[in-house]
Amino acid sequence: MVGLETRVNDFVVKFANVNGTGSASANLLFTKSIFRMGVYVSPKNFFPSNIQGLPTWYEVRVNEKGYLGRRDGVDLMVTVNAQSLKSDIEEVKPGGYLVYDSTKMLHSEYIREDINYIGIPLMEMCNKEFTDPRQRLLFKNIVYVGALSALLDIEFNVLENLISEQFAGKEKLIAPNIKALKMGSDYIKANYKYPLDIRVERRNLTNNLIMMEGNAACGLGAVYGGATFAAWYPITPSTSVAEAFGEYCEEFRVDKDGKHNYAIVQAEDELAAIGMAIGANWNGARAFTATSGPGLSLMNEFLGLAYYAEVPVVLIDVQRTGPSTGMPTRIQQSDVLLAAYASHGDTKHILLFPSTPKECFEMTADAFDLSEELQTPVMVMTDLDLGMNDHVCEPLEWDAKRKYKRGKVLSAEDLDKLNSERYGRYLDVDGDGITYRTIPATHPTKGAFVTRGTSRDEYATYTEEGPPYERNMERLSRKFETAKSYVPAPQFYHAENQCDYGIIFYGTSTQSAEEAIDILKQKGIYLDAMRIKSFPFQKSVEEFIEAHDKVFIVEQNRDAQMRSLMLVELGSPSKKLIPVLNFDGLPITADLIVKEIEKKLTKKRKANKI
Amino acid sequence: MSYARPKFRHPQLPKNELGYTSDYYEGSISTLCAGCGHDSISAAIVQACYENNVEPHMVAKMSGIGCSSKTPAYFLSHSHGFNSVHGRMPSVATGANMVNKDLVYLGVSGDGDTASIGMGQFVHAIRRNLNMAYIVMNNGCYGLTKGQDSATADDGSKNKAGSVNHFQPIDLASLALELGATFVAQSFSGDKTQLVPLIKAAMKHKGFAFLNVISPCVTFNNNPGSTKSYDFVREHQEATSTFDLVPYKTEITTKYEEGTTKSVVMHDGTLLQLHKLEQEWDPQNRLSAMNALGNAKQKGEILTGLIYIDEKSKDLHDLLNTSDTALNKLTQDVLCPGTEKLRDINKSLR
Numbered sequence: 001m002v003g004l005e006t007r008v009n010d011f012v013v014k015f016a017n018v019n020g021t022g023s024a025s026a027n028l029l030f031t032k033s034i035f036r037m038g039v040y041v042s043p044k045n046f047f048p049s050n051i052q053g054l055p056t057w058y059e060v061r062v063n064e065k066g067y068l069g070r071r072d073g074v075d076l077m078v079t080v081n082a083q084s085l086k087s088d089i090e091e092v093k094p095g096g097y098l099v100y101d102s103t104k105m106l107h108s109e110y111i112r113e114d115i116n117y118i119g120i121p122l123m124e125m126c127n128k129e130f131t132d133p134r135q136r137l138l139f140k141n142i143v144y145v146g147a148l149s150a151l152l153d154i155e156f157n158v159l160e161n162l163i164s165e166q167f168a169g170k171e172k173l174i175a176p177n178i179k180a181l182k183m184g185s186d187y188i189k190a191n192y193k194y195p196l197d198i199r200v201e202r203r204n205l206t207n208n209l210i211m212m213e214g215n216a217a218c219g220l221g222a223v224y225g226g227a228t229f230a231a232w233y234p235i236t237p238s239t240s241v242a243e244a245f246g247e248y249c250e251e252f253r254v255d256k257d258g259k260h261n262y263a264i265v266q267a268e269d270e271l272a273a274i275g276m277a278i279g280a281n282w283n284g285a286r287a288f289t290a291t292s293g294p295g296l297s298l299m300n301e302f303l304g305l306a307y308y309a310e311v312p313v314v315l316i317d318v319q320r321t322g323p324s325t326g327m328p329t330r331i332q333q334s335d336v337l338l339a340a341y342a343s344h345g346d347t348k349h350i351l352l353f354p355s356t357p358k359e360c361f362e363m364t365a366d367a368f369d370l371s372e373e374l375q376t377p378v379m380v381m382t383d384l385d386l387g388m389n390d391h392v393c394e395p396l397e398w399d400a401k402r403k404y405k406r407g408k409v410l411s412a413e414d415l416d417k418l419n420s421e422r423y424g425r426y427l428d429v430d431g432d433g434i435t436y437r438t439i440p441a442t443h444p445t446k447g448a449f450v451t452r453g454t455s456r457d458e459y460a461t462y463t464e465e466g467p468p469y470e471r472n473m474e475r476l477s478r479k480f481e482t483a484k485s486y487v488p489a490p491q492f493y494h495a496e497n498q499c500d501y502g503i504i505f506y507g508t509s510t511q512s513a514e515e516a517i518d519i520l521k522q523k524g525i526y527l528d529a530m531r532i533k534s535f536p537f538q539k540s541v542e543e544f545i546e547a548h549d550k551v552f553i554v555e556q557n558r559d560a561q562m563r564s565l566m567l568v569e570l571g572s573p574s575k576k577l578i579p580v581l582n583f584d585g586l587p588i589t590a591d592l593i594v595k596e597i598e599k600k601l602t603k604k605r606k607a608n609k610i
Numbered sequence: 611m612s613y614a615r616p617k618f619r620h621p622q623l624p625k626n627e628l629g630y631t632s633d634y635y636e637g638s639i640s641t642l643c644a645g646c647g648h649d650s651i652s653a654a655i656v657q658a659c660y661e662n663n664v665e666p667h668m669v670a671k672m673s674g675i676g677c678s679s680k681t682p683a684y685f686l687s688h689s690h691g692f693n694s695v696h697g698r699m700p701s702v703a704t705g706a707n708m709v710n711k712d713l714v715y716l717g718v719s720g721d722g723d724t725a726s727i728g729m730g731q732f733v734h735a736i737r738r739n740l741n742m743a744y745i746v747m748n749n750g751c752y753g754l755t756k757g758q759d760s761a762t763a764d765d766g767s768k769n770k771a772g773s774v775n776h777f778q779p780i781d782l783a784s785l786a787l788e789l790g791a792t793f794v795a796q797s798f799s800g801d802k803t804q805l806v807p808l809i810k811a812a813m814k815h816k817g818f819a820f821l822n823v824i825s826p827c828v829t830f831n832n833n834p835g836s837t838k839s840y841d842f843v844r845e846h847q848e849a850t851s852t853f854d855l856v857p858y859k860t861e862i863t864t865k866y867e868e869g870t871t872k873s874v875v876m877h878d879g880t881l882l883q884l885h886k887l888e889q890e891w892d893p894q895n896r897l898s899a900m901n902a903l904g905n906a907k908q909k910g911e912i913l914t915g916l917i918y919i920d921e922k923s924k925d926l927h928d929l930l931n932t933s934d935t936a937l938n939k940l941t942q943d944v945l946c947p948g949t950e951k952l953r954d955i956n957k958s959l960r
Contacts, residue, residue, distance in 0.1 A: 036960075210959035220955070226945040228937040229709050231701075252947040259933040261940055263708045265926075268734040272701035275694070275731070279705025282692055283670070283713075285938040287705060305695050395956040400949040404942050439938070440690035440706075441713055444667045450683055450691035462683065 009039045009064035011075040011198040013148070016088045017141075018081045020052030026141030027058040028390070029166070030148060033158045034062055035211055035392065038203040042068040042511075044389050044587060049236065049328045055084040064203055068392060069512030070587040075198050076151075078144050080122065085110060097196065099144060099151075120147050120187055129183065130176070139180040146184025153195035155202070156185065210357075210395050214386035215290075217357035217396070218316050219244025221364025222288055223252055226404050227314070229287035231265045231276035233295060236328050237384040238318035241290035242266075270295035274302040274315065281312045282451060284409075284439035286368045288314035292384075293322045293335050296342070303377050304343025305453045307476070310426075310437070312371035312378075312407075316364065319383040321585045330585030331384040333507055334557035339379050340535055340565055346473060348480050350378045350487060351535040355510040356393040359533075360386065365398075366488070373407035374483050375437060383556075385508045385587045408436045415446040425449050425460040426472060433479030480536055487534035490541055493517070499526040502548035503597075506532040506562060508587060509554045515590035516554075520597060527552070527597075532562065535569075542570045551577050552597055558583045632660040637684040647799030647825030647840075648678055648747045652685045654802050655716070655745075658809035659686060663857075669714045670706055674699040674728055677754050678720035678747035678825075686716075697728025700735035703742055704926075709937040711927050714813055715742035722752050725761040725780045736789040736818050741925040743812035743819045746782055747799070749827035750838035757830030768835030783917060784903050786820040787896060792923035793819035794899065796914045798843050799826065803852075804914060810855050811916065816877040817923040824912060848906055850915035856881040874921050884916065893918055 013030075017023035024045075031043045042061045048054040061071050076097040079088045085100075086109075092098055094114040100106065102119025111117075122143055126136045149156055159181055167173040188194050218241045222230065232242035246264050253261040267273035273289045280287030291299065296317050306313050319335045321327035339351055350370060352363040363380050371378040408430075415423065415438070423446060426435050438447035449460035457468040505513035510531055517527050530544045545551050545566070553563045560579035566572050580596045582588040623631040635656040640649050659669065666688035673679035675696035682691040694702045699717055707715050724732045724746050735744070750763040759767075762782065763775040786794050793815040797805045805823065812819035824843050826832050832839045837846075858879030874882040874894065884893065891902035899918035906913035933940070 206960075210956050212959050224946055224952070226942060228940060228945065229705060231705060252951065253945070255933060258931065260931050261933050261937065261944055263927075263930050263932050263937060265704060265708065265738070265930075267701065268730055271698060272704075272731050272734065275698045275701025276705035276708070278694075279692070279702035279707075280709045280938075281705070282702070283706040283710050283938055285709035287709065301695055302698065395959075396952050398946075398949050398952045404946075438690075440670050441667050441710065444665065445688060448667060448688050448690050450671070450693055452691075452693040453695055454693065 006197040007075075008199055008201045009062055009203065011062055012071055012073065013060045013062070013076045013078065013152075014074045014088075014091070015058040016077065016079040016081045016084050017056050017058065018083070019048060019050050019054050019056045021141070022138040023056070023058070023080075023141045025166070026145050027060075029142075029159065029162055030145050031060050031390065032162055032211065033149070033154050034060075034200055035206055036158045036162070037155060037200055038206050039064050039200060040066045040068060040205060040392055042070075042392065044070060044385065046586070047329050055081050062200065064205060066205070067511065067515040067590065069515055070589050072589050072591055076196075078148070080140060080144070089115070097151075099147065101140070118147075118151070118188075118192060120144065120184065125183055125187070126180075129179070135176070139176070142177055142180035143184040146181035147188045148184075149181065150185045150188035150194045151192070151196050153199040153201070156181070206392060208395060209392050211390045211392050212357040213240065213388060213390055214354065214357045214360040214382050215240040215318065215388060216244040217360035218290070218364045218380065218382065218387070219246075220248050220396070221361040222314075222368075223248045224361070224398055225286065225365035225368040227286045227288050227368060228261065229263050229277070229280040229285055231267045231273040231280075231287070231289050233267050233270045233273045233291065235270070235292050235295050237320055237388045238290040238292045238295070238316060240388065241316050241318065270298040271302065274299040274313065277315075278302060278306050278311050278313050281371075282440075286314070286372070288316065288368075290316035290318065292318050292320045293338075294325065296335055296338060300338075300343045303349065304345060304347050306377045307343065307347045307349065308345070309451050309453055310375040310435070311451065312375055314364070314367045314371050315377060315379045317379050317381050318387040319381065321583075327585045329384070331508070331587055332556050332583060332585065333381075333383055333509065334561065334583070335381065336557070336561035337564060339381060348536070350374060350376060350483055352378065352380050352488065353506040353533055354380060354382055354386065355507050355531065357386070357391050358393045358396055361396045363488075369405040370486055372409075373405050373434070373486060374479065375407060375434060376479070381507065383508050408434055410436050410438050410442070410447060412443040415443045418446070422459060423447055424458040426456065426475070427458040428475050428478070432482045433475050433477070434482060435475075484536050484538050487536065487538075489538055490533055490544070491531040492540075492544070493529035493531075497528045497544070497547045499528045500549045501525075501527050502544060502551040503527045503529045503554065504532060504544070504551055504562070505529075505554040509556055512588045512590045512593055513554045516593035516597070519590060519594050523598070525597065525601065535565065537566065537569055541566070542572070545570065545572045545576065549576070552580050552600070553577055554580045554588070554593055556582050556588050626660050627663045628665065630660065632656060634688070635659045635666060635686055637682070637687045640681070640684040642677055642680065643829045645828040646677070647749060647823075647827070648681050649684070650799040650802065651745065651747055651805065651823055651825055652681045654805040654809055655685045657802070657806045658813065661806065662810050662813060664714060664813070668712065669716055670703075672699050672703040672706070672715060672717040672742075674719050674723040676720040676723045676752070677827075678718055679723055681718055681747070697723050697726070698731060699723070700728065700731035700740070700744075704735060704738070704740055707740055707742060708926070708930075708932070711741070711932065712936050716813065717742050717744040719744065719746050721746060721748045721750060721760040721762040721782075725782060733785070733789055736786055736791045736820070738926045739790070739792055739817045739923055739929070741816055741818070741927065743809070743815070743821065745809070745812070745821045745823060747825040748782065748822055748838070749825050749831055750836070751827050751831040753827050753830055757827070764837040767837040768833065770830050770833045774835075781903070781907065783820070783822045784900065786822075787900050787903065787918055791820045791918070792817035792920040794918040795820070795916045796822045796824070796912065798824045798847050798912070798914055800840060800844065801847070801849065801914070804849060807853055807855055808916065811853070811876070811882055814855070814876050814878060814880050815919070815921070817920070817925045843912060846910060846912050848911040848913050850913060853882055853884045853916060856883060874919060876921050882919070882921070894920070896920075
């Protein structure tokens with residue numbers, strides 16, 4: 001038997017399933033059991049744009065050092081899908097393991113000499129034990145989780161507890177599930193050497209941490225942030241943001257008499273979805289929409305209106321692989337430029353880049369404050385990896401003293417105090433570019449005006465004259481400048497810059513970038529690091545670039561969009577900013593970042609020699 | 611038209627129950643062409659709001675883009691308005707409405723804004739029975755871009771340039787009925803006597819009140835051969851019943867011959883009395899109303915008046931069971947679950 005070196009709490013397990021066979025909950029059970037044993041774990045779904053029948057994968061990285069980005073190479077593959085068997089087997093690292101359904105014999109073409117085969121007659125066992133056809137299918141998944149518990153040394157009672165929690169209220173289902181787990185575990189114990197040289201050992205690293213999907217965190221952030229209205233159009237991967245908002249609202253926003261302190265409208269398309277969110281904000285509520293690339297394209301016209309008419313609105317953009325329909329269930333960070341300059345005319349928008357579910361929660365809640373304070377759209381730029389996968393992160397926090405910041409809104413009393421002074425909706429009284437707005441029905445006789453996408457003067461009166469138009473556009477620029485002091489500052493990994501080279505990353509490239517920095521350090525390549533959290537860029541972003549000879553920018557798109565944004569906005573020298581890119585639709589790995597940076601540095605050395 | 615409107619008003623202008631004279635409901639000077647049908651509709655809106663005793667600040671004026679969508683600036687200057695983007699007024703109105711159920715939403719649109727670019731949003735606002743009055747100022751052409759045919763131009767209608775439209779027209783009233791609109795009416799901008807009570811009723815209706823008003827474009831579509839010209843509409847308008855709106859608790863004094871009047875109680879108690887019931891359909895029966903519209907069309911007539919009403923309809927707020935307090939008035943203590951609850955949520959995620 002070929003074997004891997006003994007590796008505790010450091011390996012990748014991948015499940016090859018068929019879409020629609022109930023594998024998701026079994027796979028989550030596996031992940032959660034490791035998390036409960038106090039070890040960091042990072043699951044990722046690779047699923048097709050399909051409901052039933054096509055191959056789907058679930059990859060789990062177990063890593064006690066806390067590296068949560070994706071890693072190439074599979075140490076143990078669980079395959080229950082004949083369709084993808086060939087390529088699944090190829091993915092296993094030499095010395096690794098293949099767990100397969102041995103009810104039927106594996107054809108010789110599937111036999112590799114350099115990996116280990118662990119056959120379990122899943123179908124045969126389930127057909128014998130269960131009579132209901134649906135159960136036979138579902139319990140196959142639970143049986144292999146049971147088998148893994150023996151192979152990887154996962155504590156059985158942790159699994160038992162998870163099953164009991166999952167089926168609280170449906171106690172009848174607990175016993176057959178535990179039986180299925182035991183069937184798998186017993187089969188391994190009777191037929192194979194266990195545990196394997198890759199295995200889990202209990203630690204207490206995750207005690208206070210949580211495991212959550214980014215989309216659920218955005219939905220919850222909208223509830224905490226005071227959103228009362230959401231309008232959305234179904235699109236992968238953002239659908240679960242609106243759904244999570246709805247579920248949390250049912251929990252926290254229903255009165256004793258059953259009345260809803262919220263409203264959700266499933267719109268006819270994305271145009272209508274953002275139009276509704278804008279209408280609600282205009283009328284003084286906090287409202288949002290959630291979408292993905294194709295929806296963002298459609299929303300451009302309305303984003304221009306909200307920018308120009310200065311109506312707050314929050315948009316959660318869960319990015320996926322474009323252009324066009326692209327790969328709808330794969331990840332990319334490729335909406336950056338579209339979002340930053342959405343709509344015709346001179347427009348610029350506030351963007352936030354979360355990298356964990358905790359930040360999804362915080363930044364969504366913050367987005368409502370920012371958008372009302374700055375009276376402009378704010379987009380939370382998350383992605384499919386962050387949104388639809390469980391991520392281990394710090395627990396969510398909410399300051400009990402926190403008060404919603406509604407920005408410059410005039411009350412009836414404020415309007416009365418104006419006396420003879422004429423109210424100017426677009427009059428820059430404070431010099432920061434942010435003017436005072438009024439909400440409909442605030443005052444019987446004062447403060448009314450027509451909100452419009454056409455040019456208007458400081459008093460909201462329609463005009464096609466050049467000077468007031470220019471004054472307004474320049475004020476909007478001033479406001480965008482002001483926004484720099486409102487949006488979250490970048491994260492710096494060192495108190496001061498120490499290296500010649502720097503690295504910049506954002507969103508879900510963060511985990512792999514952090515790991516790459518550590519790997520490169522071991523190789524003698526030192527990098528100062530900065531994580532971008534928002535647009536517009538603050539002075540510190542510019543200073544970081546200026547302070548280094550070369551700066552690598554890690555992104556998950558083809559054209560290095562964040563880099564382009566920096567070139568345009570900061571006028572940084574283009575030779576200095578070196579893109580490190582991944583855009584195959586799978587989450588970026590530390591290995592790729594390391595390889596690319598090494599390659600670029602070697603090239604440079606070679607060039608220097610010549 | 612760019613002349614200054616005289617500020618002088620007759621000192622004894624009658625006041626409504628709120629103590630406002632009708633000029634209080636006016637807006638700024640119209641910049642539409644002299645004689646534009648839309649200006650007559652704006653005047654009818656002013657009159658209707660005055661007679662309905664509406665607090666102007668409790669009205670939200672919503673519009674899209676086009677000549678018609680400019681009009682919210684020309685009435686109710688004490689109301690907030692939102693002149694949004696082309697064809698997208700229904701969505702903005704939906705969002706606005708959902709977070710403040712206490713306002714009256716008055717949407718103004720045109721045939722381009724509704725029947726072409728905005729068709730998608732229009733039909734879905736109807737489906738949801740959004741509580742708003744939706745007025746289409748329908749002139750069969752694109753005025754602001756100088757007279758191109760619109761989707762409501764009739765087959766065979768000739769425009770000013772002499773070209774004849776051969777595409778089938780979209781009949782907005784029939785469409786609204788088909789989609790389940792709970793209030794459908796048609797009128798003519800030149801018939802203020804009929805238009806004012808229709809607007810009043812539309813604003814009082816709970817649910818989607820659709821009012822299709824033929825409003826001739828004097829500049830581009832008022833020529834012989836056009837089926838949306840003043841002359842043509844006057845000749846072919848088939849005005850149906852007239853009606854009175856009797857406010858709740860007001861004594862009914864006028865007496866009509868038995869059998870010629872039908873009374874409909876609206877949701878706020880207002881009595882809508884339809885007279886001259888020799889009309890051949892029942893305005894409380896959708897199928898009958900659809901037949902009536904179809905029959906008139908076959909005869910080449912434009913049926914005007916109240917076509918259909920479902921006075922007991924459930925609006926979007928009823929369907930979504932939203933709180934009695936307008937959502938935009940809910941405060942942080944109601945909206946934010948707080949720190950303790952978040953601790954429980956964290957616990958459930960371990």
